[in-house]
Amino acid sequence: MHYxxxxxxxxxIQDSSGLQSLSAVITITTDLGDAFLYSDLPLVVELEDTHGRKLQDGGKAKEYVWRxxxxxxxxxxxxxxxxxxxxxxxxxxxxxRAKEEQNMVEDFEHVLGQKASGSGDEGSVVTLRGLPDGNGIVERVFKYGNGQDIHVWEESGESIARHVWDAGLILSAYLSTIFRETPSSMPLPRLPALQTILSKSDISVLELGAGCGIVGITLCQFLPNISEMILTDLPEATSILMHNISLCSPAPNHSVLDWSQPLPAPIASTQWNLILIADCTYNPxxxxxxxxxxGRLADGNKDLMVLLAMKVRHAxxxxxxxxxxxxxWVIRESTKLPLPVLGGEEEEIEIFVFGVST
Known part of the structure; x- marks a missing residue:
């Protein structure tokens, strides 16, 4: 996937006649920003108001080609x-955004490859939104259901820790299908143990290494039976994580959690049902x-489950x-989801559900 x-x-900017435009310089890279898109891609650049409505009173969309x-x-x-x-x-x-639907990612179904087939090279490129003088943050919007959206802001700078990553995005899209009222256009593998725990009447969920918070925020929107949810990360992620949480209703809570330190008291004293982890195993x-x-979280909690999503980047x-x-810990169940890559070999996201060995 590319972004x-x-x-x-x-x-x-304003020309000599007083007419205004929005100007920017873009790039298209992988989630870590370590490789550019080496294929050609037609793009559309357009304007919206802050409510997501297209503005078309003379401000027509323009087309470009990323070569x-x-x-x-x-x-x-x-x-x-x-x-x-x-x-x-x-x-x-x-x-x-990408001009062609087979390359566009604006919907959780697009994330999972559930879109109309078209001619040409297929692969996913995530749409970008940004305000002028946006204080260093940009927006990703993913549609689901009947006109509903998940809005996730990320930092526009060099810090990869505060960006949306592939495994977190795929896991969020996958979780959204569990609660979909209408059948998915493409059958997806099911994880029965995960669905069982998510269907409980009163559950507590903790996310580790939440980054922008896309996984926890998505689950919070779909799961009305959460009694407590806390998204955690290091202090440097607090600003963007709190910004995204502030836009949610219902909203999860936030806590700083350094894995090398003891658990904060509110986290240590809670009997968690599910731990979320996405894109956190890349650094050995x-x-x-x-x-x-x-292990600390599982102490005295034999029913705890861990949901992990990862894209294997190295052995x-x-x-x-x-x-x-x-x-x-033992693996209770697992699955793999494809990750189409424009101009490259298809990758995959692996999802695991761990339980405590009995």
Whole structure:
């Protein structure tokens, strides 16, 4: 999967006749930003108001082509602001998306590859939204159900810890299908043990390494029977995590949690039913602390389950499974979900449900 990002955030510019436009420089990279999109991709750049309504009073969408085959690493884009919008003083938002539906990610079904087939190379590219002078944060919006949205803001800077990552996005989309009222257009593998625990009348959920909070926030919107949910991460993620939580209703809680330190008292004193972990096993140096934290949470709690989503990036991540086995954890169930990559080989996200060995 690839993500459209800003190299230079949107800003208003004005020509000699007084007409205004929004201008920015974008790039398209993988979730970690460690590789650019090397395929060509038609793009659409348009304007919305802050409620997500398209603005079309002269501010027509513009089309561009990302020429990854030519080694593009950045692309200047610009879209005019309509005269009526200017006069009304409407706050505008720049939206950059793939032109073709088979490449567009704006819906949880798109995330899972459930979209209309089309000609050409298929792969997922996540749409980007940003305000002028957006204080270093940008927006991702994912639709689900009948006109409902999950809004997740992430930092536009270099810190990968405060971005949406592939496994967290796929897990969020997968969780949304469990509670879907209408049948999915593509059958997905089911995890019965996970569905059983999520169907309990009163459950408590803790997320470790929440980052932007997309997984916990998604589950909180779909699961009315949560008695307590806390999203945790290191202090540097607090600002973006709290921003996203503040936009939710119902909203989870937040706590700082360093895996190398003792559990905070409110977390240690709770009998958790489910622990969420996504995109947290890529750094083998912190995996021992992660597994030790899980052991503390499982102390005296034999029914605790851990839901893990990961994209294997290197062989050293196998140490997580070795340490989990030594710590008395067993895999109750698992599945794999495809991750189409434009211009590359298909990848996959692995999902595991762990329980305490009896």
């Amino acid at each position: 459209i990002r800003f190299l230079k955030a949107p800003r208003k 990854g085959s030519d080694g593009f690493k950045g692309l200047p884009v610009e879209v005019p602001i309509g005269i009526q919008t200017m006069r009304a003083g409407t706050e505008v938002k720049m939206v950059i 140096d912190v995996v021992p602390d992660l597994v030790q934290t899980l 050293s991540e196998a140490v997580f499974f070795t340490l989990m086995k030594k710590g008395g």
